[in-house]
Amino acid sequence: MDNFIVSARKYRPATFQQVVGQTAITATLQNAIRNNHLAQAFLFTGPRGVGKTTCARILAKTINCENLKETIEPCDACESCESFNNSASFNVHELDAASNNSVDDIRTLVDQVRIPPQVGKFKVYIIDEVHMLSQAAFNAFLKTLEEPPAYAKFILATTEKHKILPTILSRCQLYDFKRIQVEDISKHLAYVAENEGVAAEEEALHTIAQKSDGALRDALSTFDQIVSYSGDSITYKNVIENLNILDYEYYFQVTDFIADADLSQLLLIFSEIIENGFDGQHFITGLNEHLRNLMVIQDPATLQLLLASPSVKERYREQSARFSIPFLIQAMEVCNKYDLSYKTSNNKRLHIEIALMQLAKIGNSDIQQTTQPIAKPKPREDKKPFYVSSEPKESKPEPKTTDTPKDAETKNESFNKPLAEPKESIAKPKPPGPKPQIDPSPKEEGNGRKIKNISIKASLNALKKKQEEVEDDDVPAITTAFDQEKLNDTWVQFTNSYQKDSPSFSHAIAKHMPVLKEGFVIEYQVDNILIAKDILNVTALLEYLKDELNNNQITLKAVVADNKKEKIAYTDREKFEEMAKKYPGIIALKDQMNLELEF
Ligand SMILES: [Zn+2]
Incomplete structure (x- = not known):
């Protein structure tokens, strides 16, 4: 040198x-x-x-x-x-x-x-x-x-x-001058590495680029620093050790444990993080960012907001299948709350542990019930199951279809996608009982994740399989007639009773009353297309309606509300018509006095 x-x-x-x-x-x-x-x-x-x-x-x-x-x-x-x-x-x-x-x-x-x-x-x-x-x-x-x-x-x-x-x-x-994009920086780093004869993992360069906050000069000096520390090859591990970054493996694990509502594992992994010298706030903001990434990857429109290397993006995509958008929003709210109050807390470790407890709690109430009822039936004593029933068919006297919503807007891609691994396409309902034990050590990549991922895939597969079965059986159509009023009542009943399962979903669909259209199509308004894409909750809603209204031909059609469309009377004629609607006497008066409208 x-x-x-x-x-x-x-x-x-x-x-x-x-x-x-x-x-x-x-x-x-x-x-x-x-x-x-x-x-x-x-x-x-x-x-x-x-x-x-x-x-x-x-x-x-x-x-x-x-x-x-x-x-x-x-x-x-x-x-x-x-x-x-x-x-x-x-x-x-x-x-x-x-x-x-x-x-x-x-x-x-x-x-x-x-x-x-x-x-x-x-x-x-x-x-x-x-x-x-x-x-x-x-x-x-x-x-x-x-x-x-x-x-x-x-x-x-x-x-x-x-x-x-x-x-x-x-x-x-x-x-x-704008901040330089992470992609541009990591490309340039790759160029420098090649010229310097340094073998560098893509992941490593990406992390340096991300950490440099858009400043190429910083990225290059970090690069030099790591080269001088680790020689002619730079790995992701080198980089995170050097920059004191918490390994994203931890976040993948933590979110999996949240989905499982596995509080003990959450506390253990957090303890390990603390022992490695990271502070709680660092952890909770990182976790929040991770949850945010799981959300943006669910929609192709926001995909570009996820800054990560292709392989990590794939991991996000895989894990995001376990979470609904409302769940992620709720979880982020929790993280944000505890992040904001972190500074004022007296017992900082406990503070984050409480946050984890809350996260596990939503994991328990939302995810368990929205993603796992098929694979892992949970006994629900007093409530009618909202979901595709996992009971044996015979126990139901009436035939039942598990049609997913026909409308393109409400269709989840997972249903259309042919499944990559055929071995997983046979859903094995797991007996309710102890969960498979997962090694909490973050060094062992992803074994636990794969096991657990089956639960969501299995849920979807079971759903799909059941649908196919039903189609094969040629179930007679049940087309009990119902009117708008009955529909409104049922809708309200659902939103009330579904509060416990997913407050955000029930709140979102309670905002607008549905409209009954021809052919048992129920049109409902949502403020955001993501609500309609929340396939498990939407399926729960559809099943509930079919059951309650005793009609298996019902389909749901989501319409994204256009908030700006509220009509405002501009012209004189429109104003007159508005008035006439409110005070019908005006028209009578106009006729009585033989007035002509000049507009
Ligand atoms: Zn010259």
């Missing part, structure tokens, strides 16, 4: 094309150069480490290049380019306003501005952290900025745009 150069410097981009994750900005700058519309002063704003100074230097180099390429990139060969590359150009002046913020510093700079360039076309002044300039320095600078000589360009850079005086802002062309 005789000549070690930090990666952030070694891989500092030398052309616009090499700049990572700021294509909008580099393209605009290149366009301005191409069209000769370059401003005299620029303000580059944005978080630290995202390429502001780098872009400023490339801009300075490009506009001074003697053989500018067609692509508006510096040639990297001419005299000017070479002096830039060796940091020996007289045409670029950098001032770090964080340490040189006095009037004198600015005066020296202003004096230099007066001297035209000896070689090249432009003199470029880069003032970093410009918001640190003192008031007096700002004022001294303003004059120069107002009437700069044609050969002078100013590039001001700051992380704190709001601290820049409006008089300065109005004289600059603004460029907002």
Whole structure:
């Protein structure tokens, strides 16, 4: 390591094309150069480490290049380019306003501005952290900025745009640098690793990228740090040890235990986490993030919000099948509550343990009943089962169909998907009894998870199988007639009695009354399509309606409510009609007096 150069410097981009994750900005700058519309002063704003100074230097180099390429990139060969590359150009002046913020510093700079360039076309002044300039320095600078000589360009850079005086802002062309995307950073890290001959796990680079919060420079220095610690190969384990990150394995385990409502395992695993030196708040915020990820992966629309490597995404997808959206929301509320009150708690460990107890409790009330009644029948003494019955068929005198909702909106993909593992397609109802013991050690990846995952898959399979059976048996249709009123009553009964099972679901569907349509189609409004996609709860609802209304031909159709559609009377005629609806006397009056409507 005789000549070690930090990666952030070694891989500092030398052309616009090499700049990572700021294509909008580099393209605009290149366009301005191409069209000769370059401003005299620029303000580059944005978080630290995202390429502001780098872009400023490339801009300075490009506009001074003697053989500018067609692509508006510096040639990297001419005299000017070479002096830039060796940091020996007289045409670029950098001032770090964080340490040189006095009037004198600015005066020296202003004096230099007066001297035209000896070689090249432009003199470029880069003032970093410009918001640190003192008031007096700002004022001294303003004059120069107002009437700069044609050969002078100013590039001001700051992380704190709001601290820049409006008089300065109005004289600059603004460029907002964004945080660099995790994907872009990890791609760049992979490139650096390859060039450095470092074998790096994708997972590891992704974690570094995530931890760097959009700053490429930070990501590169973390990368260097880990390389110096672990040599020529970087693994995910190296990274989390080095950065003191709690292994996501823990979160996968914890959420599985929550789903199982296995409080003892939860407490044990939390104890292990504490012993490894992580604090409770770190854990609870991480858990919350994990739950959030389980939620966003359930909808293709929000999938992009999940920042993880493909293999971890697959894990999330697998685990998310165990949870309904309302459950996840409830669990996140619990985590959030305990996160917020963490600081004020006297016994921090107990504080998080209570949170875990609450999570296990919702695991018990929601998940157990929504996902497992088929695979693991739970005795329900006083209540009629809302779910697809797991009792033997003979015990029911009336034939029963377990049709899933026909409507595309309410159909869950899992039903359409052919199952990958045929061995799992035979649902084996587990006898109610002790759960399979799961090794709490996070080092042993995923065995427990697989065992447990069968429960949800099995539930769905059982449901599907039962449906097929029913179809085979050719069950006679029961089409007892019922009216809207009866439907409303049954709907209310369901929402009331279902409170205990899933408060969020019953609340969501209680908001709007259903509408009975032809052919026993029941149209119901939801505020959010995710409610209609909550297949287990929707199936429970459908089964309940079929039972109570004694009609097995009922289908549910979800309609996403458009909240904005409330009709407002705008025109005179609409206003009149609104009034007439309220006071029918108006029409009589109009007729009586022989009035004509003029609108
Ligand atoms: Zn050049």
